[in-house]
Amino acid sequence: MQTTTFKRYWGLIKPGIVFGNMIPVLGGFLLAGPSWKDWPTLLWVMLATFCLVGSACVFNNYYERDIDGLMSRTQNRLLVQESVPKWQVMGIALVLFFAAMAILASMNIVTLLVGIFGFVVYVMIYTMLLKRRSIHQTTLGSFSGACPPVMGYCSISGVFNIDAFFIFMLFAFWQIPHSYAIAVFRQQDYANAQIPLLPLVKGVWHTKKAMIAYWALYMASGVALYAYGTVGWVFLAIFGYYGLRWGYIGWQGFDAEDNDQWARKFFFYSIKVMMMFSLGIVIDTTVKHLLPHIYF
Numbered sequence: 001m002q003t004t005t006f007k008r009y010w011g012l013i014k015p016g017i018v019f020g021n022m023i024p025v026l027g028g029f030l031l032a033g034p035s036w037k038d039w040p041t042l043l044w045v046m047l048a049t050f051c052l053v054g055s056a057c058v059f060n061n062y063y064e065r066d067i068d069g070l071m072s073r074t075q076n077r078l079l080v081q082e083s084v085p086k087w088q089v090m091g092i093a094l095v096l097f098f099a100a101m102a103i104l105a106s107m108n109i110v111t112l113l114v115g116i117f118g119f120v121v122y123v124m125i126y127t128m129l130l131k132r133r134s135i136h137q138t139t140l141g142s143f144s145g146a147c148p149p150v151m152g153y154c155s156i157s158g159v160f161n162i163d164a165f166f167i168f169m170l171f172a173f174w175q176i177p178h179s180y181a182i183a184v185f186r187q188q189d190y191a192n193a194q195i196p197l198l199p200l201v202k203g204v205w206h207t208k209k210a211m212i213a214y215w216a217l218y219m220a221s222g223v224a225l226y227a228y229g230t231v232g233w234v235f236l237a238i239f240g241y242y243g244l245r246w247g248y249i250g251w252q253g254f255d256a257e258d259n260d261q262w263a264r265k266f267f268f269y270s271i272k273v274m275m276m277f278s279l280g281i282v283i284d285t286t287v288k289h290l291l292p293h294i295y296f
Contacts, residue, residue, distance in 0.1 A: 008078055008083070008084065009078075009084070009088075009092065011077070011078065012057070012058045012061055012078060012079075012084075012089060012092060013053075013054035013055075013057050013058055013092075013096070014054075014057040014060075014061070017053065017057055018050055018053045018054050018057065020271070021049055021053050021145075021148040022046055022049065022050075023274055023275055023277075023278050024148045024149035024152070024171060024274065024277075024278070025042075025045060025046055025049050025148045025149060025151060025152035026042070026046075026152065026278050027149050027152065027167075027277055027278035027281050028148070028149030028150055028151065028152030028153035028154075028167055029041075029042050029045065029152035029153065029155065029156060030152075030278070030281040030282060030285055031149075031152075031153055031163060031167060031225075031230060031231070031281055032152070032153045032154075032155075032156035032157045032163075033156070033285075034156050038156055041107070041155050041156060042152070042155075044103055044106075044107065044155070045103075045104075045107065045111070045151055045152055045155040047103060048099075048100045048103035048104045048107075048115065048151070049100075049115075049148050049151060049152075051096040051097070051099045051100035051103070052096070052097065052100035052104075052115050052118070052119055053148070054096045055092075055093045055094075055096035055097040055100060055119070056118075056119055056122045056123050056144070058089060058092055058093035058096065059093050059123045059127065060122070060123065060127050061077060061078075061079055061089070062079060062086065062089050062090060062093065063123075063127050063128060064127065064131075065077070065079035065080055067132070067193040067194075067195065068080045068193075070192045070193040070194075071186075071189040071190070071192055071193050072188075072189055072192075073186070073189055074189075097119070100115060101115075101116075104151070107155050108154065108155070108158045110154045110157075110158055110159060110160055111151050111154040111155050111158075114147050114150050114151050114154055114160070115147065115151055117143075117147060118143070118144040118145075118146075118147030118148070118151075119144070121140065121141065121143045121144040121147075122141065122144035125140055125141075126140060126141035126144060131195060132194075132195060132196075133196070134196065135196050135197065135198050135201050135202070137196075137197075138176055138179045138180060138183070138197070138198065139176060141175075141179070142171075142172040142173075142175035142176045142179065143168075143172055145171060145172070145175040146167075146168045146169070146170075146171035146172040146175060147168075148171075149167050149168075149171050150164050150167055150168050150171075153167055162228060163225070163228070163230045166221055166224050166225050166228065166230065167225075169217075169221045170218060170221035170222055170225070173214050173215075173217040173218035173221055174218050174270065174273070174274060176210075176211075176214040177210075177211035177212075177214045177215050177218075177250065177266070177270065178267065178270040178271075180198060180199070180207050180210060180211050180214075181211070181263045181264070181266045181267035181270065182263075182267060183197040183198060183199050183200075183207065184199050184204055184207060184259055184260070184262075184263035185259070185260040185263040185264050185267070187199055187200060187204075198210060204259050205254075208250070208253045208254060211250055211253070211266070212247070212250050212251065215243075215246065215247050215250050216247075218243065219240075219243050219244075219247065222236070222239045222240075222243060222277075223236070231280075231281065231284050232284050232287065232288060232295050232296060233295070233296055234280070234283055234284040234287045234295070235280045235281055235283070235284035238276055238279070238280035238283065238284075239276075239277060239280050242272065242273050242276045242277075243273060245269070246266075246269050246270060246273045249262075249265055249266050249269055250266060253266065
């Protein structure tokens with residue numbers, strides 16, 4: 001009984017989204033060039049991210065309980081079924097939020113402000129203001145998704161500099177085509193809820209062109225990290241390989257006979273791209289320290 005209850009409440013934080021954000025946090029953290037004594041900070045910033053993203057997702061679940069009932073993939077959520085008291089849900093959201101604020105405040109003011117910015121964008125701007133009203137919800141919502149890696153970076157650097165800016169833009173440009181892919185293969189669900197996503201308003205063909213445009217900006221941001229000297233050629237090679245393959249899948253969409261199947265392929269490969277981004281930083285950093293004579 002206790003296990004069942006835990007699983008029900010656990011689902012409120014959308015664990016897939018929460019844990020998916022741990023990889024970008026690690027990537028941002030490593031880009032800041034931490035020393036061995038900094039590794040406990042990684043655990044703290046990951047815990048803060050867990051709490052902050054979890055809180056935002058609970059707030060999202062609470063606010064969208066009406067439209068969740070109109071979509072097949074969300075119609076069985078706890079709040080839709082009214083199987084948990086609303087005050088408990090809000091209590092969980094608030095506890096997670098203040099826990100995140102306490103942890104981030106103990107680090108430095110920059111990391112705290114980045115966290116607050118991401119939370120406000122997701123909960124207030126994306127969820128409450130834009131999602132039901134504007135096709136620009138995905139673009140502006142991507143700013144919240146770009147905050148976890150910047151939090152990882154700033155937890156060590158303590159400043160929002162040009163490196164942090166490139167990281168922010170790279171993840172924002174990754175987030176947009178990643179989210180558009182979901183919008184393509186979940187079109188019917190969003191149509192049922194009357195959410196004005198790009199594929200529904202402008203069409204799938206227009207969405208595919210937008211995905212390629214943002215993919216190009218994503219690639220440019222990664223090259224900028226190398227050009228500025230933040231990363232070396234090892235990262236650039238890994239980033240370029242997986243980024244170009246992702247772009248190739250994007251181009252295949254213009255000849256795709258089954259848009260849903262293509263969008264799912266693009267979506268799942270985008271997750272691999274992000275995983276390889278962090279792995280690329282790990283390998284790049286290792287080469288930099290062990291083989292400095294071949295690093296540039």
